[in-house]
Amino acid sequence: MSERRDAEYVEYVESRLTWLRRVAYLLCQDWHSADDLVQVAVTRLFTHWPRAQRVENLDGYVRTILVRAFLGERRSAWGRRVVLAGSPPELAAASADRDAVLDVRDALLIVPPRQRATLVLRFYCDLDVDQAAAALGCSAGTVKSQTAKGLATMRRVLEPSAGPGREW
Amino acid sequence: MIVDENGARTLFRNLADTEAPPARVDIGRAIVQGRRSRRLRRTGAGGSTLAIGALVGVIFTQFVVTAPTGTAVPSARMSESSTTSPTFPSSTSPMPHSTTSPIASPIVSSSTSTGGPPLATPPHAFNPLVPYASFGWLPQGYAAALPGGAATSVDSTSMTAEGHNNDLWLHVMATGACTRSGSVLNCYYGTGDRSSGAPFTGQAPAVNGRPAYWDSFCELVWEYAPDAWASLHLGCQGAVPESMRSVMSKVAAGVTYADSTALRVPFWVSGLPVGWPVSATTFTDSPSVLSAASVTFGPPVYPAAVTISVTSSSAGPGCSFMPGSRYVTVDGVRGILQATPTGYAELLCVNNVNGQQITVNLQERIPGTGAPVPGAAGLGGAVGVASMIHLLGADPAGWTTNPLR
Numbered sequence: 001m002s003e004r005r006d007a008e009y010v011e012y013v014e015s016r017l018t019w020l021r022r023v024a025y026l027l028c029q030d031w032h033s034a035d036d037l038v039q040v041a042v043t044r045l046f047t048h049w050p051r052a053q054r055v056e057n058l059d060g061y062v063r064t065i066l067v068r069a070f071l072g073e074r075r076s077a078w079g080r081r082v083v084l085a086g087s088p089p090e091l092a093a094a095s096a097d098r099d100a101v102l103d104v105r106d107a108l109l110i111v112p113p114r115q116r117a118t119l120v121l122r123f124y125c126d127l128d129v130d131q132a133a134a135a136l137g138c139s140a141g142t143v144k145s146q147t148a149k150g151l152a153t154m155r156r157v158l159e160p161s162a163g164p165g166r167e168w
Numbered sequence: 169m170i171v172d173e174n175g176a177r178t179l180f181r182n183l184a185d186t187e188a189p190p191a192r193v194d195i196g197r198a199i200v201q202g203r204r205s206r207r208l209r210r211t212g213a214g215g216s217t218l219a220i221g222a223l224v225g226v227i228f229t230q231f232v233v234t235a236p237t238g239t240a241v242p243s244a245r246m247s248e249s250s251t252t253s254p255t256f257p258s259s260t261s262p263m264p265h266s267t268t269s270p271i272a273s274p275i276v277s278s279s280t281s282t283g284g285p286p287l288a289t290p291p292h293a294f295n296p297l298v299p300y301a302s303f304g305w306l307p308q309g310y311a312a313a314l315p316g317g318a319a320t321s322v323d324s325t326s327m328t329a330e331g332h333n334n335d336l337w338l339h340v341m342a343t344g345a346c347t348r349s350g351s352v353l354n355c356y357y358g359t360g361d362r363s364s365g366a367p368f369t370g371q372a373p374a375v376n377g378r379p380a381y382w383d384s385f386c387e388l389v390w391e392y393a394p395d396a397w398a399s400l401h402l403g404c405q406g407a408v409p410e411s412m413r414s415v416m417s418k419v420a421a422g423v424t425y426a427d428s429t430a431l432r433v434p435f436w437v438s439g440l441p442v443g444w445p446v447s448a449t450t451f452t453d454s455p456s457v458l459s460a461a462s463v464t465f466g467p468p469v470y471p472a473a474v475t476i477s478v479t480s481s482s483a484g485p486g487c488s489f490m491p492g493s494r495y496v497t498v499d500g501v502r503g504i505l506q507a508t509p510t511g512y513a514e515l516l517c518v519n520n521v522n523g524q525q526i527t528v529n530l531q532e533r534i535p536g537t538g539a540p541v542p543g544a545a546g547l548g549g550a551v552g553v554a555s556m557i558h559l560l561g562a563d564p565a566g567w568t569t570n571p572l573r
Contacts, residue, residue, distance in 0.1 A: 108183075
């Protein structure tokens with residue numbers, strides 16, 4: 001039974017690895033940290049695998065583990081010591097929109113972790129407000145405010161004219 | 169660059185699609201570390217060895233929980249090392265509220281505090297299309313009506329109530345689905361697995377007069393009828409925090425059994441092999457309409473051979489094109505087909521078919537053994553299964569309680 005369960009776990013993680021790494025990359029902004037985060041998440045997933053298998057939305061369950069691991073890490077002493085902005089860019093040299101991608105990455109770096117996680121869940125994972133609230137363990141109102149603040153922060157970097165004095 | 173919500177979606181996708189270096193994630197290491205973590209939790213919490221007991225004595229778990237009133241309760245630090253090896257009485261007959269537990273605080277006698285339902289007489293096999301049990305009472309701030317947040321099978325009905333900090337997971341098992349071995353409860357969940365539970369750590373207040381225990385998996389476990397068990401898991405690890413015990417006892421006492429409302433399913437399917445009954449469903453535990461989100465069919469040797477899910481396109485995450493995926497056409501609509509790395513299973517996702525998203529998961533070989541699932545090879549893959557689905561629209565009034573024809 002245990003071998004079968006392990007095989008199912010391996011098959012699931014292999015099939016979702018690319019997706020998990022991309023979500024983690026958006027959260028961490030560098031692939032090295034992203035892989036560390038995914039390693040933590042899939043280890044926790046294995047610990048809870050007997051129960052996780054019975055969850056209706058397993059992808060959502062894993063995504064929640066990943067996001068909460070990210071936020072927990074940011075709260076830890078280790079997370080606070082790490083200066084992600086000091087990491088070298090890890091982008092495809094052949095990317096046609098390299099500058100634009102770099103700008104987005106820089107903008108995301110200055111968005112606080114919880115706001116960043118909210119933006120990733122809402123606009124990359126396409127969760128609605130309630131789903132994002134469930135994943136983050138907060139209220140829908142908090143998700144809305146974090147979304148607004150996160151987008152405003154990104155605007156300040158990506159839309160220089162969007163300063164406080166801008167008239168709409 | 170416009171950073172509104174749509175702009176953000178485009179920016180994030182572009183950023184995520186940047187070329188990634190080879191993955192450093194080691195699945196084998198995750199298994200080794202995860203297995204060690206499981207072992208530590210079980211052995212340490214049970215207090216069965218001095219060495220492990222001494223180790224967990226310095227491991228603390230911090231909880232932030234929500235009180236029934238919805239107000240935050242200060243974090244509580246608990247040490248599992250306080251566990252001694254308890255002995256447990258026979259659980260085959262009702263027993264009175266006990267205060268002899270070394271761990272459990274006799275906070276509330278649930279059998280009298282809630283006036284719970286009469287003792288149920290559960291069957292040995294549930295009908296997966298008729299959820300057997302449901303939450304009867306939940307603390308303020310918890311909600312059970314989550315899309316697809318509940319599941320039922322021949323062996324169990326399970327549902328989740330989400331709260332601000334900790335989720336509550338209810339599992340109600342059919343008669344005989346669990347066997348107790350000493351202070352450990354092993355339960356069969358219908359997919360070939362027998363789940364080994366965590367050791368009981370103390371006797372809990374009786375639930376409607378029935379024996380109940382706390383375990384080291386952050387659970388309250390109770391025998392709601394002779395040889396029929398239920399568990400309520402709090403979304404945490406280790407022992408249930410003292411501050412949540414009375415709440416969990418009350419939730420457990422309020423669980424209703426022998427429910428008779430059938431799920432309404434937004435599709436029906438024809439053409440599956442004979443002898444592939446409905447073996448499991450996921451559903452939304454809504455007081456208005458008890459609606460199925462997915463239905464699983466399969467032969468006795470592998471009951472989870474095919475799972476079909478039909479949900480609103482606006483509610484779901486959409487279909488994602490992963491490496492190795494390919495586009496296919498199903499009844500004139502484009503879908504994304506992905507085979508698992510072993511080739512044992514196919515996953516088909518078709519979005520926005522009249523506002524609905526369809527996913528088909530076909531397991532052609534049994535995980536672990538690789539043996540063919542009898543009858544699966546003739547289905548034409550996940551695309552073939554999709555062509556057997558008859559959608560019933562978005563209005564639950566037109567849905568069916570008989571999805572297999």
